[in-house]
Amino acid sequence: MSVETSQVADTNSTTPATAAKPSRVGMVANWADERLALGTAMKKQLRKVFPDHWSFMLGEIALWSFVILLLTGTLLTLWFDPSMGETTYEGTYAPLRGVHMSQAFASSLEISFDVRGGLLLRQMHHWSAMIFIGAMMIHLLRVFFTGAHRKPRELNWVVGCLLLLLGTIEGFTGYSLPDDLLSGTGVRAADGFMKATPVVGSYMSMAVFGGEFPGDSIIPRFYIVHVLLIPGILLALIGAHMLLLVFHKHTQWPGPGKTEQNVVGYPLLPVYMAKAGGFFFIVFGVTALMGALLSINPVWKYGPYDPTKVTAGSQPDWYMGWPDGLLRIIPAWETHLWGHTVSWNIMIPILIMPPLMITILMLLPFVEQWITGDKREHHLLQRPRNAPTRTAFMVSLMTFYACAWAAGGNDIIAIKLHLSINQITYFLRAAIFILPLIAFIVTRRWCISLQRHDREKLLHGYETGIIMRSPEGGYSERHLPISDTEAYKLTARDRDQVYVPEEVDADGVPAPNGRINALRARLSKLMFADNIQKPTREELEEAHHHVDEEHELQAAMEGVPADGHQFDGIHTVDEERLRSDD
Amino acid sequence: MRLLNRSVGRLSRHRRGRLAGLVVLLLGLLLTGGLYATLAPAQAGKAESQEELVKKGRELFLVSCSFCHGKNGEGILTKRGDQLGPPLTDVGAAAVDFQVGTGRMPAQQPGAQIPRKNPAFNEEEIAALAAYVASLGQGPAIPEETDYDIDAYLESQGLKGDDYKEAKEAAITRGGQIFLSNCTACHNFEGSGGAMPRGGAAPKIRGVDSKYIYEAMLTGPQSMDTFSNGNIPPDAKRDIIAYLNALDEQPEYGGWGSGGLGPVVEGMWAWLIGLGLCVGAAVWIASHTTRSSKKPSKGVDA
């Protein structure tokens, strides 16, 4: 490779280090090192280089949200009572005095009205949970669209998918803890889901609830899952996620000075400690302001959970919106076999689709590798347009998700947009199949046309917006060559290679798995079909030669204002005079 | 222009300008009208008899309501057999007071949901219409204030001080539980409204006059069920209204409630505000800072 890295600075200081008497900090460090070999452990970590781009910080939003959840959650546990034992409320909130409720609900009221800052804690915790899952999702999308899930990061991708799944379950158990009417209705629905499971459903329902619904065990059980089991697994998985990130080093965008073998960026100490630490405070601050100014889950208005009461607009939190939406639009499919009921109308949206989606997500890097046959390590990112089929596939999944999500809020959409809730359901039943297909086609063609535009830029330069008229009367637009930096950026991508199976080996023995290999080859061809590759050196030289010829013909225009150079971003525009100034 | 007074000096010739007559006429009209308004005998000040009220109501009814509801309130069917306007024979004065008082009636067009709008009639006219429709059959009467207002009721019972406060709080608590059992399924946990089949909606019931809430429960407007006094007794209705008013008077403890529509709107804020601000901050953090074309004066190696 042609990058000369020996001349690049590895420090920002201006004076050489000098020996000095050990300070107090130095003595502490010495004590620790004598027991923990910190010098070796931290050797490479302190000045570890991270590349800089805003899209690399989306996962950080999730990480810091998790920390905020731990902090606010731990404080909440100091006051929350996870018991379903019945009590008569005689606390501060007058409209519920004398009402029978569980201890869990009563303690939630106490936190909201008697603990100063308690309502703030509850609201911060809830907002942070929503941001946590949202950040994981946009982080997943960023990683996928830029190809950062490819080797060697497939395992990290799987860990990430598990984090998303666990985060969702954590959120569900969490907002069910106050045992209020809205979340209790959700728990009732969960009971319905369990009961719909074939063969073991009824027993599962009675086991989980400790008897018939609602029983007296579900809230304490959710509690221990929410504060111990899942956070423990989450911590372990987040640790693994970070460890893999540090080991593999972060990916980077291709550009001048960046190669597959290096990482270019800023050091952990001090820049990233400051930026990441500062970002933690900013995410925390945003959460606090939302907790201060935007009300969320006002449990005192819902009242305690009562199986005879319900509110219009009963929805789970947003991240469970898509399975709820599927549950709303599915037709009433229920079959009866020999005295047993099989509820497809519940099994498909809840028991089949979510595990299927998660499995598909987790398998994506492996399927991609199988189709493309690409076993190289990748540390440089791809622009989404340079992987049209992959980008289109994810956009298609996103469209499906969006249709299901909209279905989950169909009653709110109906009253806000004055539509018929029945029509919305009918529309979405069709749209959920048609729209993803349209999205796939449109996205793929869009990416390819962007690739085409890039190729045009490489070969013919950029459009200056200056229209020339030849003496014969023909119009043409003046193009100027792009800078070397930009040209390099546009060509810093791999060529797509269609997988060609080996039909027979050197001795004429046909390969096993013939049919699967043929399928693989076909899929690979479909994946890369129509993709525009970067031009070869010959094509570039030919194009530049062509451009030079054109410039010769236009030599008379050089030096005159409106020769286009004022728009190349390098020359200043101040001294230029327009023709009308003459 | 001819009308301009160019000969300023010649006062005598222009003492009566061309417009003078017009001006005198206008002044005369204003004077006459004003005198009439101040001195003319007051018309609708005195109480009318019930008969007169019903007669007046009938006149108003024929002009404004009979197109859809029939000349005698018998209802009109369309050619297809759907209802243009339902029969009003047994809806009672309470229904009229509610429908016309909230401006729903006269409706601009039939539909799944007749919207609330500015009332077309004033209080006397509504009373007249109500009297007329009440005369058509047997229906619930307009409630008294002690029926729907907890404060008026408790005062009429002679309660004061702590007894009053306790009784009112107990009413609010009871009302909340009855509200959650009967009303929230359609109108949502804090009365913000909810969706009904085929384009209908249970409207927002916050900030609505207590009398209208009572009447709506009693008469079951449009597709709402009736909650007659045999279904929800009158004192229970009063408790529900007391609870709704308590919700209105309550501060929003946790901040802006976004219209009280629940998790869908909360999720929207989490994305737009929460993630929006955080991603915005990320863009700021990683953005290139200002650059200078100068070099530092102190000796530094690149």
Added chain:
Amino acid sequence: MSDAHDNSLPALPEEEPIPNPGLPEHQWRPTDVDPKAEKRAERQVASYFVGSMICTVLFIVIYVAVDEDQTIAGFGASNVGLGVTFGLALLGMGVGLIHWARKLMGDHEIVEMRHPARSPEEDREVTLKALETGTEESGILRRPLLRNTLLGGLGLVGLPAVVILKDLNTGSYDVDQFYHTLWGATDGDDKLPKMRIARDSIGTPILASDLEIGDLVNCVPHAFYDPERYGLTEADVEGHKLQVEKSKAALILLRMEPDDIKPGKGRENWDVNGIVAYSKICTHVGCPISLNERTTHHLLCPCHQSTFDLADAGRVVFGPAGRPLPQLQLDVDEEGYLVAASDFVEPVGPSFWERDYDER
């Protein structure tokens, strides 16, 4: 680049069209070259930190001075005050740190070399050798009896943790419980009266003559309010027992024109003067329903929009519910109060595997 051992990919053209131009020349920031700008940036960062400190102090002041009752602009003053001061304190720290990093910390780009994810060959060999030696020394490959019995033991020893989960429910697992609600509490006992229907949250039983056409009543068994009358005790209808009964016995009554009713087979006498009774619990996943469109007697569930026609034996007319809403046979007792003629004839609520399709 890593290995090109994969024969199925053709060789890549080695020459890239444009060579890597290398890292661009570093451009200085105004704070690097202008001492005044540097000082100003320092002051800005410091003021963010100081602002944060002030906000923290304000937080403590508000915590002490503002109590839960006070409001500001219609919002809870304590929540708004504590949250805004805390939020600004945090933002002050964050913005200060970021500003410091962007304007004052060194910002030369630094290069670090990567290492391949694969471990080097020597390490692999050493590790493999160690694995081999260790496995050989354990003898596990040479001793199939030990290996198989070890696997057998390990496989089973975790089972107790799974087995004891059966007692997650210390009560009965009998699915028959799903088929009984409190409406049938006095079925089969001639000495006890039939279960009256009571107004939910109000508690009074309902006379058939109370209801007008169009009335929708949310009801529960009268036993919730007067258990002794039906041979039950207070303990049977309180606490979580009450919740369990509520989740099955919630009921709605609707009075409509008798002519509008299309009775189901064998249900011609299930209504009383046009008053019909249905379970309030949706047959989809169990949400309570009481959104009734009076003009069409369609009952809409708020959770997933299952719609039932109450004039047609609770038939599903829209939405994902798979079964009609269970109807309760109504009767009138000697004093004119509405009573349940018997328990439901089918299980209420969500479907489950053992549920028979035909009614009993």
